[in-house]
Amino acid sequence: MSAGTKTAKVSVWRQPAQVWAVAFACVIAFMGIGLVDPILPAIAASLQATPVETEMLFTSYLVVTGVAMLFTSWISSRIGTKATLLIGLGLIVVFALLCALSGSVDAIIGFRAGWGLGNALFISTALATIVGAASGGSSAAIILYEAALGLGIAIGPLVGGILGEVSWRGPFFGVVALMAIGFIAVLVLVRSAGEKRTPVPLSAPFRALRQPALAVLATAALFYNIGFFVLLAFSPFPLGFGAMGIGLTFFGWGVALAITSVWIAPILLRTMKRSTAMLIVLPLLAIDLIVAALVVGSAPALVACIIAGGLLLGLMNTILTESVMEATDLPRSVASSSYSAVRFLGGAAAPPIAAALWHAFNASVPFYFAAVSVLISAAVILFGRRALRRIDVHEADATEEAAAVLVGDAA
Structure with missing residues (x-):
């Protein structure tokens, strides 16, 4: 995003219809990350589910998304980007509808897994489509995607809160309607004629993790994502708000994340090395989580910690994505897929572990657990810094950044 944005500013908002079709579908896909946040307590109450069972809505979604990431490049390189987009969108529509019609939390957990498969197919292909069709070059595509x-991410919790005030099923029906519109837009507007396909080996993402730099970053991201998803998925329970209150809180969180990810992170990285920036942001995030543990009984104070956490998470997301981009000589999409698969495992494990710790101890312990995980992430970066020397001396060009953001930012 930092390279070539000046040239993109002239034409970034003047794009072909197929670019806007995919961008619209991207917004809806990313809404799915936080959409269920405001309705977690309502689902637990309505379906007589424990907090651990309810948090599995995140786990099933993220596990399947992460595992599927290892295979999406292999699939799309064979059937084409438009077919992959449509299959992904179609799966999201079907499984979101099944979630809305479900009568048990176990059924929703299973259907969220199917939703995760559709999401992996879609988000792993969306930016490649935008890059190929956008006017203004790759820089414009990156701006649109971010x-x-x-x-x-910002409006997902807000929409979830508004519809969740009517029923916990409302947000799921909302996704069905919006994704169906996205499906039709992609079907009608995205062109596939003349598309070149270069098959990607099935083993490519697995081999990528043998690279020391990528292994260090993936391991750090695994522990970092524990902190990310404790803040996102567990915080609604101790807040004690209704669906609208939770939605507004995480709307603020999402706006904070977007601001630092898109605008502040590039400024920060012009003043310091990427590894140095991570070693500053991660301890600050751990401090924020410790403060959240100490003030968990005060809803206003916890809201402040959640929004402050969003600012730090936005910085870290962008820094990690750029670092993965520069870590190896591997194709950026392959490296990003491998990294994201490992990263999602941390996100998948965090919500049920946090709920179990809350049940066994108190509401502060999950935040302490998250803080320790984030500090482990910082330690991995610190002790693996020699393997990361490359990320501090290479600048990304716009094309490489597009390929990296393709998967890495989608978590």
């Missing part, structure tokens, strides 16, 4: 990411 704008869609930030908008989706």
